[in-house]
Amino acid sequence: MANAPHGPASYFPTIETKYGRTVDEWFTLLDAAEPTGHTALVTWLKSEHGLGHGHATALVQFHLNPGKWSRI
Structure with missing residues (x-):
């Protein structure tokens, strides 16, 4: 499992399955979001998309610091 995602990316498969959008779609929404x-x-x-706290945090953490985390 050396290539298994870690950090925020470890949540991505579950996020995609549970909420019906790809991670890239979530990042596009975050790019266009009014709050910063x-x-x-x-x-x-x-509040707007019904994500749980952990899933929302994982997406935002990766989105704001893409160089820090690997998607693989």
Whole structure:
């Protein structure tokens, strides 16, 4: 399992299955979102799109720091 995703990316398969959008679609929505900053974006995903806290946090964390995390 050396190539298994870690960090926020470990949530991505479940996010796609549970909420019916690809991770890239979520990132496109985050790019266009009015709120900025970690907390505001997490709150927005939860209130506007019904994501759970952990899933919203994983997407925002990766979105705001793409160079820090691997998708693989």
